[in-house]
Amino acid sequence: SSTPHLLQLSQLCVSYGPVEAVHQVDLHVAAGEIVTVIGPNGAGKTTLLSAAMGLLPSKGQVSLSGGVIVRPTVEAMVAQGVGLVPEKRELFGEMSVEDNLRLGGFSLWRKGERDQGARLQEVFDIFPRLQERRAQMASTLSGGERQMLAIGRALMAKPRLLMLDEPSLGLAPLIVREVLQVVASLRDRGVSVLLVEQNARAALKVADRAYVLEMGAVALSGNARDLLHDQRIIDTYLGAG
Numbered sequence: 001s002s003t004p005h006l007l008q009l010s011q012l013c014v015s016y017g018p019v020e021a022v023h024q025v026d027l028h029v030a031a032g033e034i035v036t037v038i039g040p041n042g043a044g045k046t047t048l049l050s051a052a053m054g055l056l057p058s059k060g061q062v063s064l065s066g067g068v069i070v071r072p073t074v075e076a077m078v079a080q081g082v083g084l085v086p087e088k089r090e091l092f093g094e095m096s097v098e099d100n101l102r103l104g105g106f107s108l109w110r111k112g113e114r115d116q117g118a119r120l121q122e123v124f125d126i127f128p129r130l131q132e133r134r135a136q137m138a139s140t141l142s143g144g145e146r147q148m149l150a151i152g153r154a155l156m157a158k159p160r161l162l163m164l165d166e167p168s169l170g171l172a173p174l175i176v177r178e179v180l181q182v183v184a185s186l187r188d189r190g191v192s193v194l195l196v197e198q199n200a201r202a203a204l205k206v207a208d209r210a211y212v213l214e215m216g217a218v219a220l221s222g223n224a225r226d227l228l229h230d231q232r233i234i235d236t237y238l239g240a241g
């Protein structure tokens with residue numbers, strides 16, 4: 001179809017000095033899609049996400065709904081409805097759950113949208129656990145709760161595209177499933193997702209489409225369910241468990 005994709009990366013290249021970490025990546029996320037990028041350690045997944053969010057300079061093109069972002073910056077991406085949940089989660093440990101969430105809504109507040117209460121309630125509906133713990137200090141949360149808070153904080157800015165960097169990192173398998181199921185359910189709330197994961201099996205189970213990144217380049221892409229049954233993917237990424 002001729003409808004432009006929500007996010008389109010075209011021939012994206014990212015270098016650290018002389019070393020090219022991401023090489024000519026073409027990737028898109030259509031509205032309503034959950035797309036995952038899987039691949040081994042050091043394949044360039046975090047680098048790709050950071051460049052797409054404007055945290056790192058890149059060559060090539062980043063477009064949102066067909067509009068080319070000439071030089072992506074975090075401010076420009078946030079203003080256009082993109083949210084990022086970084087791998088390190090970057091919460092304010094000495095602040096309450098609620099205050100961490102309110103900080104996430106700051107960009108809307110600046111735009112004159114003052115009804116943070118309603119937004120806060122929506123996030124609490126998605127993560128009831130955060131509501132129970134709204135007054136608790138972020139540093140005292142469990143790993144899974146911290147990940148929920150990081151996602152909730154990004155959702156406070158009402159993104160239409162949420163990019164997540166390894167939300168499963170350090171979480172027990174049961175919690176991974178819980179967090180990823182919530183991520184997948186965001187689609188029903190009008191949020192599309194770009195999910196970077198080393199946990200290929202868990203990611204392929206919730207995603208619509210997937211890209212396999214190897215040594216900075218797309219080695220394979222396709223329907224997530226097909227890749228889950230692809231012998232090369234099984235041998236390389238789904239072997240254990």
Ligand code: ATP
Pocket residue numbers: 016021039040041042043044045046047048198
């Ligand atoms: P992981 O899952 O381990 O985080 P990844 O797929 O996210 O891996 P990246 O972190 O994007 O991979 O790293 C891609 C390549 O770029 C690696 O070779 C890494 O060593 C290199 N790299 C990452 N950050 C930097 C940096 N700040 N300076 C120089 N090289 C870097």
